Amino acid sequence: MFFTCLLLLNIISIIHAQNKKQQHTSSTLEFKTNNPTTTSTQPSSTCSSSTTNRRRLTKQTTSKTTTSKLPHIILIVLDDVGYADLRTFNPTSNLGANTPNMANLWDNGVKLNRFYTQEQCSPTRGALMTARYPMRWRGQHSVATTIHKTWVPDDEEFLPELLREQGYTTVAIGKWHLGHGALRYTPTGRGFQKFFGPYSGAGNHWQHVISGTRFVDLHDDVQQVDGSVQRSHVFGFNGTHSTTLTEQEAVKTIMKHSVASTSPLFLYLPFQAPHTPTQVHKKYVDRNQHIAGMKRREFAGMITQVDDAVGNIVQALHKKEMWDNTLLITFSDNGGQTVQGASNYPLRGTKSTPFEGGTRVPAFISGGYLPLDVRGSTFSGLIHVTDVLPTLRAAMPLHLKIRLPKKKMDGISFWSSILAGNEKISERKEMLYALDPYVRQRGETMRPYITKRDFVPDGTIIEDTGFASKHAAIRMGNYKYIEGLTGRDSWFGADPSHALQPRMWQIGAGQAGDVVQDRPDLVRLSTTKQREYRTGEITDMKLVTMVFLFNVEQDPTESHNLAKEMPMKVKEMQERLKLYKKEMVMPWDGLSSLNGNPNLLQSENGMAQWYDFVGKRKVVDFWNPKEVVMGAVPIRRRGKGKSPPASKL
DSSP states (O other), X not given: OHHHHHHHHHHHHHHHHHHXXXXXXXXXXXXXXXXXXXXXXXXXXXXXXXXXXXXXXXXXXXSOSOOSSOOEEEEEEESSOOTTOBTTTSTTOSOSBOOHHHHHHHHXXXXXXXXXXXXXXXXXXXXXXXXXXXXXXXXXXXXXXXXXXXXXXXXXXOHHHHHHHTTOEEEEEXXXXXXXXXXXXXXXXXXXXXXXXXXXXXXXXTTOBBTTSOBBOOEEEEEOTTSOEEEEEEOTTTTSOHHHHHHHHHHHHHHHXXXXXXXXXXXXXXXXXXXXXXXXXXHHHHTTTTOOOHHHHHHHHHHHHHHHHXXXXXXXXXXXXXXXXXXXXXXXXXXXXXXXXXXXXXXXXXXXXXXXXXXXXXXXXXXXXXXXXXXXXXXXXXXXXXXXXXXXXXXXXXXXXXXXXXXXXXXOOOHHHHHHTOTTOOSOOEEEEEEEOOOOOTTOOSOOSTTOOXXXXXXXXXXOOOOOOSEEEEEETTEEEEEEOOSOOOEEOSXXXXXXXXXXXXXXXXXXXXXXXXXXXXXXXXSSSHHHHHHTSOOOGGGSOOEEEEETTTOTTOOSOOXXXXXXXXXXXXXXXXXXHHHOOOOOOSOSOSTTOGGGOOBOOOSOXXXXXXXXXXXXXXSOGGGGGGTBOOOEXXXXXXXXXXXXX
16 A cells, blocks of 8 residues: 555656646747736737737747757847836836837846947947957947948958858848948848848938938848849838838748748848937827826837837747747847937936946847746846857857857857856956047037038037047956046936937037936936036036946946045056057048948949939949949839939949
8 A cells, every 4th residue: 555655646746747847838928018007918009909918929849959950040139228218127117118029038038137238339230240349440439420431341250241151041121330331341241141221320210311311221132142232222111110111021031031941040130219310100109108208208119119020020930930949139239318218227327428328238038949947037147249149159059150250259158157047157257348549529429421520619618419538448347447538427317308408410410418407316417527528618627537436236327436445446457458458449530431421422433322312313323333343233223103223334
């Protein structure tokens, strides 16, 4: 009898263990749409008209990470999304955008709590593609404009080039912003087989024209079997939002991908939204009624639309039966721009500054390729955007890994750290935030076009542009050191809608603004006198604080400057920074090429043109004619109406 009971107990134990395992491995991701007054789950309006409360987004598998084949890679880059802009990512603020689909992805993936980028967009994108700090390839100051032939030199290898060598199908859909003054610098010249989207950095989301111009910047480039590239200048989408276009093209790409082939898919999705200008459907604004400030609510609406797009893209991967072998990484390209309504609360600073608010961003990794035992976790180890390339390589099966780039990487893989399950142990112990030797003139926002610069006489008080000048920042262990003119260095609240008075500047590009209130719920002004120096209220630099030291583990809001208390630590970090300065190459001089700027009305007798948005007349040839040997064909027009004349080869 004793042995019979023991046998029965063993059988019951085995059955119980199997049931528990099944419950763990059959968990699902769900669409959730936050009600304006509650947080109850609702189906996404763009994905289904079902009235059920829950909808299955993915199927979890019982297997560990696939080791026999390469994963599909989906790389999503959000534009100017701050640390407090995704509602449930940052627990200190409930005034972020409703993003139920992305929340489900990080809830069933790995939330990357200390993910850092460069201060601005082009440097971040270049660092992502090369796994190298921008100061190594001249990209550390400002962003690519239409006068830059490229932002990253020819001798730097890009991630899609390495992936193609290993058999990947490489597609980029969205904002490029890494230079387009020659064919070899456009996406199809840097490793992508297909590209759809704008070449430049900021444009109208409805009309797809370059900001401040009437020139359409929407392209559909496809590399042919023989290596030639069919380039189409796209005109037929006036009135269709940029986020909708990115979603539609992404879903189309996924559904057309042959799962029977041995070629895995690398899909790079750099969304143009929510970058300024704020342009959004009312229905997405209405889904963020929990935000009182209208400027921030509209900004949040743009993010919610991106979230719906991400949900539909994941659904397409599931429908195509690709999700179980997919690795999806999402992050913002830099901190939020508070003058637009973004929030980096409770962090200090904004986009374009080396403070945490300008560089620490929401990020996560998800997908069926991710091992089961790490899903639903948070990784708080230090990660830099340069780490993405080596991490993707480390995640690949040993016999199928892409090769290392020819140049030494600054990136360090965090794949083994995630698999180890220790949420704070990172291989990265040091990180270069910024190393920018460029001295801005007072009143200058971005690098000015051509040679014109706005010189402001001493003694003139001007509106605060908020942009950094010559500065550098480095982290070693728990300590962070900053030197120089850092740009906007105050603390902004969870909804800074009324903290700034925005002003449009004509030089360069972008928005700046004056701080008009000092309310704890909106903005806490710094006492460094940097703002007063930028505006001209003071001219004596001796009065300006330009050396900072923070223990960012104990003081993540950078509220306590330890520079005077710990002079030896300051000296140690200055010495380390000197080594980087010796390795630095100077940034672009801003006059690399006039080929990419339609406003200049220059011609080099090339083979492709910008067209006026209304009249669609040719205004400038912007390709170097010597590059026709790459196999480019005359542009063709998509959309309604008469096609413009084809260029002569």
